[in-house]
Amino acid sequence: MKELPIDSVLPELADVLHKGRNAVLVAAPGAGKTTRVPLALLDAPWLGGQRILMLEPRRIAARSAARFMAASLGEKPGETVGYRVRMDTKVGPKTRIEVVTEGVLTRMLQEDQALEGVGAVIFDEFHERHLQGDLGLALSLQSQGLLRDDLRLLVMSATIEAEPVAALLGGAPVIVSEGRAYPVDTRYVGIRALERIEEACARTVAEAIRLDEGDVLVFLPGAGEIRRVHTLLSAAGLPPHVRIMPLYGSLPAEAQDRAVAAAEPGERKIVLSTSIAESSVTVKGVRIVVDCGLSRVPRFSARTGMSRLTTVPVSVASADQRRGRAGREGNGVCYRLWTEEQHRILKPQSTPEIREADMAPLALELAAWGVADPAELHWLDAPPAAAYGQAVTLLVELGALHPAQPDKPTAHGRAMAELGMHPRLAHMILRAEPLGLGAAACELAALLSDRDPLRSRNIDVRLRLEAMRGKRVAAEADEAALRRLQAEAAVWRRELGIRDAGSDRDIDLCGVLLALAYPDRIGKRRGDGRFLLSGGRGGAISELQPLSAAPYLVAAEMTDAGTDGEIRLAAPITTEQLDEYCAPLIREETEVAWDKSAQAVRARRRVRLGALTLQEGPAQNPDSALVMQELFEGLRQQGLDLLPWTKPARQLQARVELMRRHNPEWPDVSDEGLTATLAEWLAPYAAGMRGKNDLGRLNMTSIVEGLLSWSERQQLDREVPTHLTVPSGSRIPVDYSDPEAPSLPVRLQELFGLAETPRIAGGKLPITLHLLSPAQRPVQVTRDLASFWRDAYFEVKKDLKGRYPKHYWPDNPLEAMPTNRTKPRT
Missing domain, CATH: 3.40.50.300 (P-loop containing nucleotide triphosphate hydrolases)
Known part of the structure; x- marks a missing residue:
C-alpha cells in the first residue's frame, strides 16, 4: 500500500486512544486521514471487535471513502467497510467500519443512545461545522459521559482550530500530521x-x-x-x-x-x-x-x-x-x-x-433525546436563544411538543423525529397519510427538500408535482432532477408503507398539504400580488401570474428581505379547504372594544387563522361583562363628560367634594375618584348600556346621592346647603363650581342689615359674595362683608345712586331695611 503522510502519526494516535477516550487529529489535505485512520484502529484492543462509525458531512464523500477503504482490503462496500447515506446503504452483517452522513448518525443515536456495539465514533472534516455534526458530537459526548465510558471519540479536520475542540473533549490530546501537498x-x-x-x-x-x-x-x-x-x-x-x-x-x-x-x-x-x-x-x-x-x-x-x-x-x-x-x-x-x-x-x-440555521430540526432532536435545555449538552457554539425559542414555538404549533411542557415530545413529535427530515415536512407527511394524501405529501417533501426542478418563473407548486408525475412536459424541466425526486419520494412511500400512487385530486389539494407544513405562511390577498401571511409577515409575487389573483395561497418558499418577502413557490388554497382541513388552526373570537368615534362599545365576530381574518361581522349577544368593561374603558379614555351631568348634579358633586376637603372620610366623588371606581358605583346602573346614548338615561344627581349615607345627606344639607336665605327674605342658590370659594351672587340691597359674611361647613368657610347692582351687574366681590360696609360701601353708593336714583341707598346699611324691590316696603 502506498505510504501516506498520515501513516507517521498513526502509532501515536493508537496510543492516545488506548490510554484515553478522546483525541483531535489535525491533518493537512491529502494526508490520508479519512481512509487510513479507521483501518488503523480496526484491530485496537480497546475496540474489542466493535464497530467504528465515521461521520462524513457529504454523501459523495461517504460513498467514496467507503469504496476506497473496501478496495484497499480487496473487498466491495458492504463487507468489512460499508456506508449509510440517505437513500443508499451498503452494510452487511460483517461490517466493522460504517461511513455515515450526519443525519444518519443522529438517527442511530436516537434509536440507541448507548450506541451498543460501537467502540468509536470519528467525526471527519469537522471544520465544516454543519449543524448535524455539532449535534452528533454533543449527543455522543453525553452518551459517553452517562452511558458509555468506554466509547472513543475522535475529531479530525484539516483547518479547524484544535484547542477549542480539544477543550470540549475534556482536554483531549491534539495530534498533528503535516501532510504532503505539492506546490x-x-x-x-x-x-x-x-x-x-x-x-x-x-x-x-x-x-x-x-x-x-x-x-x-x-x-x-x-x-x-x-x-x-x-x-x-x-x-x-x-x-x-x-x-x-x-x-x-x-x-x-x-x-x-x-x-x-x-x-x-x-x-x-x-x-x-x-x-x-x-x-x-x-x-x-x-x-x-x-x-x-x-x-x-x-x-x-x-x-x-x-x-x-x-x-x-x-x-x-x-x-x-x-x-x-x-x-x-x-x-x-x-x-x-x-x-x-x-x-x-x-x-x-x-x-x-x-x-445561523433553522433551529426547528435541532429542537425536535433534543426533545426526542430527552433534553429540556440545550445548555444541558456541551457545544462548541451554543444554539442562539431567540432562534431556538422560535423553533420550540413552531414545534408546539405542529403538535410535536406538548403546549404545557414544550420540552416534552408528543407521540406525533417522536414520529416526526424518526422520519429524519425537517419537522415541517415530517408533520405534513404524517398528517396527510390519514387523508389519503400520503403519496402527494412524499412527492412534495422531496420537491421542497431539493432545488426547483423547473426553470420557470411560474411559482405554482402544482406544475412541479405534475412534472414529477409525467403529466406535464416542460422544456424548462430538469429531467434528471425529476427522476431523482421521484426516487426519493418512492423511498419515503416505501418506508412509511404508503401504497396509494396519487391522483388528480392530489394536485388540487397541494395548497392543503403546504398548509400542513407551513401553517404560518397561509396568505390572504390584499391586492397587486401582495399577501398577508397567517404568521403576520407580508409576501408578494414579483410579477403578474395566475397565483397573483388567488384569494388565498400557501407560500412554500420565500425570501425575508423587506416588508414583503418575495414568494418563490406557492399553491392556492380555497376557503372551503381551509374550513375542512385547517380547522384546528382556525379560531372564532368576539372582539368587544370601545369605538371612540361612535362613543359606544362595538362587538364584532371574527373568524381568524393566525393574523388573517377569514370572516367578520357584528357579534350577536356579546358577553355583557366584557361590554360593561369596555364601556368603562371608554369613560376612562374620554372622560366622565360622556355622562349626562346636569347643573344640580355637578353642584351636588361639588358640595360633597367640599365636605371631603374638611373630612377625608367622605366619599371621593371628584371626576378622578369616580373614574378610578367606575365598576363600584356605575355597574348597578349600566346593565345593558353600550354608549353615550344609553348613558344619557342616567340620573347623575340620584347616583351621587346614592354614594352618601342618610346621615351624610342630612349633614350635607345642613352644612353645605344648596341655597342661602338673605336678609331680604330671598332664597338664593350657592354656586359651588369653585370648591375652594363657593359663591353667592346677590344684589347689594338684599344684604342691608347683615353685618358679617355668611359661612358654611359648620362656620369654617366664608361665602364669597358677588355683590350685584339692581340690574344684576357685578359691583364688588368680597369675603369680608363688614370690611365692605366700612370701607367701600360709600364709594359704591355714590356710583349706584347716580345710575339708579329711584332705588334705596341708605347712609347706614347696617341699620337699613333690606329689600329685593326698588325701595323697601313701609
Missing part, C-alpha cells in the same frame, strides 16, 4: 468591469485549459451558476477532448461518481462543482482550480422564521481547502477570481451553521 501557484485574476461571475469563470477556465496541464476543478456557489458556466464553456470552442461535468449534492450518485473519477485516457475534464468538492472528496487528475470565491449557505432569520440560501464570500480556510485540491497529485495552479486586497479582508473561518 500550488496561486494567481489572483479578479473580475473585469461589468463582467458577470459566470463570464469571468468561463473565460478563466478557457485560458487555464490553454496554458496549464491537467484537469480543472471549478468552484461555483450553486447549480444555477454551474448550468450557466456549462453553457458558456460549451460555446467557447474548447478542444473536442475536453469534457464538462457538473458536481453538486442533488445529482444522482452515478453522475457524482463519474465527476470525481479519473478522466478517460486522452481526455481532459472540467468539473463544475459547488463546495461539495472542497474537502474529503478527491477529484482525480485535478491540477487546476478556478475558484469564484463564493459559497451558498443557509441562513435563518429569527425575525421572519424563514430560512434562505445566501451567497457569501468564502473564508480564508475554505479558500485554502479549495486551492489544496490542485496539489493532491502533483504541482498545480489556483486561479482566484478576486484580488489580493480582497483576500486580506476575508473571514479566517466560515461561520458555524448552528449560529
